[in-house]
Amino acid sequence: MTEIDFLPTPYLQTVETGTVSYKSPSNIALVKYWGKKENQIPQNPSISFTLDACATTTQVSFKKLEHKGVGFSFDLWFEGQQKEDFKPKINTFFSRIEQYLPFLKEYHFKIETSNSFPHSSGIASSASGMSALALCLMDIEKKLVGHMSAAFFIKKASFLARLGSGSACRSIEGTIVQWGAHKNTQGSSDLYGIKYPYEVHANFNNFQDTILLVDKGQKQVSSTVGHNLMHDHPYASERFKQAHDNLDKLMAVFKTGDLVEFIKIVESEALTLHAMMMTSLPYFILMKPNTLEIINKIWAFREQTGSHVCFTLDAGANVHVLYPENEKQKVYQFIKDELLVYCENQQYICDQIALGAKQLAGNHP
Template sequence: MFLDGKEETSFLPKTLKFFHRASFYCSYLRYFDFVIETYNNFPHSSGIASSASSMSALALCIMEMEKKFYSSLKEESFFLRKASFLSRLGSGSACRSIYPGLVVWGYHKSIKGSNNFYAIPYPYKIHPIFQNISDTILIVDKNPKKILSSKGHKLMNNHPYVKDRIKSANKNMIKLISILKTGDFRKFGELIEHEALTLHAMIMTSRPYFLWIKPNTLHIIYTIWEFRIQSKKNIYFTLDAGANVHLLYPIQERKYIIKWIYNNLFSYCEKIIESFVHK
């Protein structure tokens, strides 16, 4: 494996495990040797889903191979479903990265077609305000995390609060369906912030307990809260399993907000990555 042109042996164990699991569903993989050359425009293992991007890319490559072997494989929906299923064997988040736009992974009684084995495109009405969302990523710490996401997930198995956490997540999904339909960005933002803080609260109360967030993560959060009260702007944060911060806001407000971000938050982070979510 090569990352940005340099051999990267630290990725091999996880990748080999992924290929081993995938070979049960794609037996032809056992007859090949692979050289993987990859690159990324953001730091890996730092809590902004680098494993999701890598495993979903690998799954799509495998399915492109399968399409060449089986001429009957022409249905795009099956192609994407199986790619999502395979990528989940390497990273849960990866199964959502197969599709553009809003995606659902995990069975929920209120979402038709949802299941635990692969992700699906969100099947219901989406208000136009959510079809173009700016996502500005603040890299607070680009170093690999001391506790990787996979280990963090394992700590949830015996967590005393995990059952209530699952109930809360399901209730929030019901709320989100309504929010996505009506276009209430404030309620959307409050919900994603609550979800992000709940995730980190679970990690802080696990055994062993630890913190993914850094002091500058908290500086950013408090600064956003103060700015939102003063400006009435729709800017909200979310956190993955790490110290880095995603800022989500409507693309219509981007010109004003992006200027404010560089003027007020740049000092708290090592790098700013500008992106957007487009359906």
């Protein structure tokens, strides 16, 4: 599909007012997306686990205006309070998607959103937040169109979410989602995420992710700035090739359930992401001393016990501790005994992979 396929035909229905609500999860990339072209197109493909507990709930109430507005008309509420400082980001998002959702200037929207995880926890909420909003807007368009297939609804929601936050396109479905054109993945696209289309071994069922909140402060460098640093990066081309190669390797891993190889790929990807930031200009070290302490503890525990626990990182100091469900009790005890001491206020979030976003009934996010 191309961008043109997401341009709507004239709407057949008229809807004056209504309310829609979706809950959408965050996701954690195994093969990392770092570096983008224009229009939120990734420089390399990525693949992620869709999470469950870390999620954003968004409710959109809409009312048709008497006359189409010059700009976008909306109020934004975050966890019960109006947030004027969040509005520019939504305005930018609306500007990017208006050609695909031409009704946006015909309504006033009240957007109410909340996160299941604490704000300022160091967990990026753009993926869950933008995917939840995209789903709400798609639900409105579905009412205006009169009929829309479920498959197209999901693809266009992912396409729109990407224009708000690249990784948001991976939060619509689950449990494993791939985004970015990759020659060996049928149906893969730079425009939207797809549910991983091949066999996945039972070893990855209900895979666990305990997120250790090492640093809850504001990000040292924004994702947009970080991605842009890849344009002139001396190692960029090799990094993009590495991502393609690792996706090929993961296909065999997912099929056979080879957790040893899974660990090698996932941890290498995490460290590569941070290596690219440490070798860019300007350069950043986003890990904290406690990040490294946790990594070394995980390596030692794995060596001593033969566990299949491993780590991955986003563009920050927090650590995602990944492990299979059949090791849950043993690894969780290890986390409590040896890792929580390195977390800010000993805070952490228990999560696991899940099936993606859900439509909600009722009127409260």
